[in-house]
Amino acid sequence: MLSQRLNAFFQGYLVAMVKGARxxxxxxxxxxxxxxxxxxxxxxxxxxLFKVHARKYPKLRPFFLRTGTTGKILRKKGWPFLWRRVWRKKGWLLGMALFLSLLLTLSSFIWFVEVTGVETLDPTLVRDHLAVLGLAPGVPRRVIVPQRDWLIRELRIRLPEAVWVTIRWQGVVAEVVVAEKRLPPPVEEGPRNLVAGKDGLITEILLVEGTPLVRVGEMVSRGDLLILGEATRVHLDGSVEKKKVKAAGEVRARVWYEIEVDEPLAVLEPRVGDGKKIVYRLRVGNRLLTLFSHGAVAPGAFVRQDRAVKEVLPGRNSLSLVELIKDTYQTVEWTTVQVTPETALLKAEKKAEGRIGTVLPAGVKPEKVLADWRVQAGVLHYRLIIETKENIAVPD
Amino acid sequence: MVNVGRQTLKGRFGAKLAEYLELPSDVVLNLPRLVLTGDRQLVVENHRGLKLYSQTEVCLQTTIGLLTVGGEELNIKLITADQVEIDGRIIRVEWNGARGEEACSPNA
Known part of the structure; x- marks a missing residue:
């Protein structure tokens, strides 16, 4: 059936009508x-109503007479008729040919150079290197595409921070993917001391190298010297040698952390009002164009903005260069809502618990947790004290 | 000539021969061949012309009599010298051997 329809299209067919009892x-x-x-x-x-091949229609003419029916051609369809119509409109044909040739010409250039995968490197620096090597917006594809391997090799030489580089051609976009080297932190050599990284009560000292200057049970403050980077050796002849060393060891101490949360007993809550305004915008690259809007919000009123973004032609717009944006503005009225101390306390506890992970160093667990709260001037003050045991010795 | 239900001597011989030689009887006996796909499409091969066509009924002349296809929104998708393709909601397919011409008249 499809082949028959294709055949009919390319040969040309008629939509005709026959009227009559027979x-x-x-x-x-x-x-x-x-x-x-x-x-x-x-x-x-x-x-x-029927469809028939255009060249077969004349065969029907004698039958119209013999059967006493009348025939009428309603529409002429298919490629021969289409081409005849197009051929008559020379201007349109020329315009279409120009448009297609312009499209083809423009699509044979690289118009965008996208750099992805960089973390510490500046993408502009990568683009500058590429421009020097010949890959910049406006360069013909036929010139630059065969040079891909050479470009990758040269870019890697120019970017010692990169461990791997590749270039992908996506139509008029050249996507340059750079994977950066991850260097290990530099090893510190030479003598050093260990000082207290935070306030604490010393509970244990594990010495590997150096001279300890504190004892168990002592209270130390942040910055106090804990282990001196100096070793004393007594030789057999009685002479004493003092040598600068790299202090090493652990000074474990009780450390206290404090988390304070203030929870108001009266809060302002937004209520959406009647005023509403919707604005449609088109983002092309970095440009934001307002298309149209309807509705209004009172000037000076509090407004809430909701933004919905839709990619235009997602299949051909992988870099999200064009987006349709719908912004909805609604007036907001603020009302005061009273909160009971119990509810405020629950909220404060939840907030404080949520902050424990951010206050404590990684790998340190709380040994003891103390909590207290009080209400003052319409605010609930909640305090959480966390006691830990951890190594507080850090290089100075 | 309508001969549904009554076979001539030639017809009986042809049927036996087709059965014995395992040949397709629609070819040997020149019978129409109907392919009905659900209630959506009916393809009739080896027809002898269109007798009546309306949106609810299509009558086809065949070698063994009139074939009436009843239904709703019936359309003839294609008609050639030996094949008719009917689309729509097909409710009944009926042989009008005995009723003949009057069964397939617009007023029937």
Whole structure:
């Protein structure tokens, strides 16, 4: 059926109508004469609509007379008729040809250079290197595409921070993917001391190298010297040698952390009002164009903004260069809502617990947790004290 | 000539021969071949012409009599010398051997 339809399109076909009491007979006579009909529809008694190959239609003419029916061509369809219509409109044809040639010409250039995968490197620096090597917006694809391997090699030489580089061609976009080297932190050599990183009560000292200057049970403050980077050796002849060393060891101490949360007993809550304004915008690259808007919000009123973003042609717009944005502005009225101390306390506890992970260093667990709270001037003050045991010795 | 239900001597011989030689009987006996796909499409091969066509009924002449296809929104998608393709909601397919011409008249 598809092949028959394709054949009909390329040969040209007619949508015709036959009227008369013997319209079925006309079809039978046509079939006997080798004419093929399709999409036959009975529109009314004695009126049949059909499609027929254009070159076969003249064969039906004698049958119209013999069957006493009348035929009428309603539409001429298919490639030959389409081409004839187009050929008559020379201006349109020329415009279309120019448009297609312009499209083809423009699509044979690189217009965007996208740098992805960089973390510490500046993408502009990568683009500058690429521009020097010949890959910049406006360069013809046929010139630059064969040089891909050379470009990658040269870029890697120019970017010692990169461990791997590749270039992907996506239409008019050249996507440069850079994977940066991850260097280990520099090893510190030479003598050093260990000082207290935070306030604490010393509970244990593990010495590897150096001279300890504190004892268990002592209270130290942040910055106090804990282990001196100096070793004393007594030789057999009684002489004492003092040598600068790299202090090493652990000074474990009780450390206290404090988390304070203030929870108001009266809060302002927004209520959406009547005023509403919707603005449609189009983002092309970094440009934001306002298309149209409707509704209004009172000037000076508090407004809430909701933004919905839709990518235009997501299949051909992988870099999200064009987006349709719908901003909804609604007026907001603020009302005071009273909160009970119990509810405020629950909220404060939840907030404080949520902050424990951010206050404590990684790998340190709380040994003891103390909590207290009080209400003052319409605010609930909640305090959480966390005691830990951890190594507080850090290089100075 | 309508001969549904009554076979001539030639017809009986042809049927036996087709059965014995395992040949397709629609070819040997020149019978129409109907392919009905659900209630959506009916393809009739080896027809002898269109007798009547309306949106609710299509009558086809065949070698063994009139074939009436009843339904709703019936359309003839394609008609050639030996094949008719009917689309729509097909409710009944009926052989009008005995009723003949009057069964397939617009007023029937």
């Amino acid at each position: 319209s079925e007979e006309l079809l039978n006579r046509g079939i006997a004469g080798g004419v093929v009909f399709w999409d036959i529809e009975k529109k009314a008694p004695g009126t049949i």
